[in-house]
Amino acid sequence: MFGHSMLLRISKYFLLTLFVLSVFLYLLKIESRLVEKQSNNCVPQRKYALYGRHAEEGILQHVEEVMDSLGYSNTSIDDDWSLLWCHDYPFKKLKPRMMKIKPNQMVNHFPGSGYITNKVNLATSGLPYVPKAFKLPNQKGEFKDYAFKNPEKLFVIKSNNHRGINIRKITDVDLEVEGTFVQEFIDEPLLIDGYKFDIGVYIVITSIDPLRAYLYDGDVLLRFCPEKYEPLDVNNTDKYVVHDNYRPVWEVASLAKHFKNSGFGMKASLDTYLKSQGKNPEEIWQQAYEAIRAILLSKEQALVTTTEAYPSKRSFFELMRFDFALDRYFRMYIMEANMSPNLSSEHFPPNRLLYLQVIYSTLSLVGLGRRGHTDNTEMTWLQAPLETEAAMKDIVVFPEICGKCTSCNEQRCKLCLWCLDKNKELKETLFFAHREFMNRHFYRRIIPPPLSEAEAKSGYEAIEGLTEINQIMHEWIRGKCLLDKSWC
Numbered sequence: 001m002f003g004h005s006m007l008l009r010i011s012k013y014f015l016l017t018l019f020v021l022s023v024f025l026y027l028l029k030i031e032s033r034l035v036e037k038q039s040n041n042c043v044p045q046r047k048y049a050l051y052g053r054h055a056e057e058g059i060l061q062h063v064e065e066v067m068d069s070l071g072y073s074n075t076s077i078d079d080d081w082s083l084l085w086c087h088d089y090p091f092k093k094l095k096p097r098m099m100k101i102k103p104n105q106m107v108n109h110f111p112g113s114g115y116i117t118n119k120v121n122l123a124t125s126g127l128p129y130v131p132k133a134f135k136l137p138n139q140k141g142e143f144k145d146y147a148f149k150n151p152e153k154l155f156v157i158k159s160n161n162h163r164g165i166n167i168r169k170i171t172d173v174d175l176e177v178e179g180t181f182v183q184e185f186i187d188e189p190l191l192i193d194g195y196k197f198d199i200g201v202y203i204v205i206t207s208i209d210p211l212r213a214y215l216y217d218g219d220v221l222l223r224f225c226p227e228k229y230e231p232l233d234v235n236n237t238d239k240y241v242v243h244d245n246y247r248p249v250w251e252v253a254s255l256a257k258h259f260k261n262s263g264f265g266m267k268a269s270l271d272t273y274l275k276s277q278g279k280n281p282e283e284i285w286q287q288a289y290e291a292i293r294a295i296l297l298s299k300e301q302a303l304v305t306t307t308e309a310y311p312s313k314r315s316f317f318e319l320m321r322f323d324f325a326l327d328r329y330f331r332m333y334i335m336e337a338n339m340s341p342n343l344s345s346e347h348f349p350p351n352r353l354l355y356l357q358v359i360y361s362t363l364s365l366v367g368l369g370r371r372g373h374t375d376n377t378e379m380t381w382l383q384a385p386l387e388t389e390a391a392m393k394d395i396v397v398f399p400e401i402c403g404k405c406t407s408c409n410e411q412r413c414k415l416c417l418w419c420l421d422k423n424k425e426l427k428e429t430l431f432f433a434h435r436e437f438m439n440r441h442f443y444r445r446i447i448p449p450p451l452s453e454a455e456a457k458s459g460y461e462a463i464e465g466l467t468e469i470n471q472i473m474h475e476w477i478r479g480k481c482l483l484d485k486s487w488c
Helices: 002-041 062-068 119-123 141-150 253-259 265-276 281-307 349-365 424-438 453-457 468-483
Strands: 047-051 083-086 133-136 154-161 167-168 179-182 197-207 213-217 221-224 318-326 334-336 443-447
Touching: 047 062, 062 083, 062 349, 119 154, 119 334, 119 468, 133 141, 154 167, 154 424, 197 281, 197 349, 197 424, 197 468, 213 281, 213 349, 213 424, 253 265, 265 281, 281 318, 281 334, 281 443, 349 443, 424 468
Parallel strands: 047 083
Antiparallel strands: 133 179, 154 179, 197 213, 197 221, 197 318, 213 443, 318 334
16 A cells, blocks of 8 residues: 555645746747747847948948947948938939839938039029029120120129139130029128128028928038238138138137037037127028928929839938028028938037937938837838827817818818828828928927918918819918927
C-alpha cells in the first residue's frame, strides 16, 4: 500500500509539474510574441529621400537632423519613401516618378511653383509692394518713357540666370537682352547702424485648391550688406547688395545687444529697434502679409492647372522664403521669392536654430512631424487625419443656420453635416485644414486671412476674385472663428 501511495503522489506531482511547465511555456511564447511585435515597431517604417545636385554635400543637413529625430530613416529616391525633400525642382528630371506619386507620399514642392518664384514674372507683375519693373526687350519703350518722366530714379538690371543686382544708368542698359528686366532701385533704404538689409520671411503653401498658406511667425532671417551704404558707390555692390557672405545680425550693434546679449530672435530684435524709432512693428509686418497674399492669389490658377496633371494634389507642399526691403519711410517692398531657400548654417552656425525650427514646424504643419514609429507601412495617417485629431463635431459650423437648411445649393448649407456627408472631397479638405491649424506650431494662417470678431459676425459676403472652393474655405474659417476665437 505504501508503495502504491507514493506512486500516486509522484504521479500527481509529475502531472502538476507538467501543467505548470506548460503554462510557463505558454506565457513565455506570448511574451516572445509581444517582444517581437515591439521589436518590429521599433524598426523605422517611415522613410525620407533627398534630391538635388548638392543634396548629399550637407546643404540639407538640418533636414536630415529633423527627419532622423522624428524617427524617419534615409533612403534612395527609388525606394518607397514617405517624404521626398528636393533642393532642386523635381518635376522635370523626376517627372515619370512624380506622375506615379501615391497619396501616402509627400514632396516639398508644388508643380508649377516657378510661377511664383520666377524673378522676371514677379518683378513685372504690377502687384502691390513690388517695385516698378520692365521686361526686356518687350517693354523697352515703356521703360524709356518711365525713366524720362522720373529722371531722379535709379534702376537695377536683373535676370533669372544670375544672382545679384547692379545699378546702371539707362544709357548703360542693353535693352535687347532676352530674359532680363530693369527695376526701380529703392534708393532711400532704411539703414541700421549705416547698413542696408533685407528681411527673409518663410511661408508654407499647404494646399492650392482651395488655397491655404501659413507664415512662419517664430522668426525671420535678417541679412545685412557687408559695407555701410553711405556714401553710395554704384561700383561697389557690397554697399547695396546682400551677398551669400552677408553681414549677420550679431555683427550689427543695435540689434546684437538684443540677439546676442539678451537671447532674442532676429524678429524680436528688429521689432525692438523699430519700437525705439517710434514705429508699430505689426503695422509694418502687415505690409509683408498683404504682399504675400496678393502674389499667391494671383498665381493660384496657374498652380491649380499644373497640379491637375498629377494623381494626388494632396501630395505637395511648398516652403518658400520671401525677401523684403524696407525704406526709410518704413514701407515694405518685396524683392524676391525663393523656391528652395538656403537651410544650411555652414557659413553662419548661429542660424542653425532658425532652420531647425522652420523645418520642424513645416513638417508638423503638413502632418509629417509625428515622433515615434508606426507599424503601418501604408501611412494612412498621411492620407486622412485620425479621428483623435478631428471628428465631425470639430468640423461642422453655423449650428443656428444648419438647422434651417433645406438645400445644399446654398453656400453656408454646404458646410452642414448632411451636406458634407454627400461631399467627401470637401469633408476631407476641411479635415486637413483642421489638422494644419492644430499642428501649426510657429506658423500663422495668412490664407484664408485672419478675421476680427466683427468681420466674423458680419455674415456671409462673397469675396471678389475667389473661386467657389476658396469662398467655402473662407466661410468655414468664419464659422470656426465664431465658435472659437483662436481660429480668427
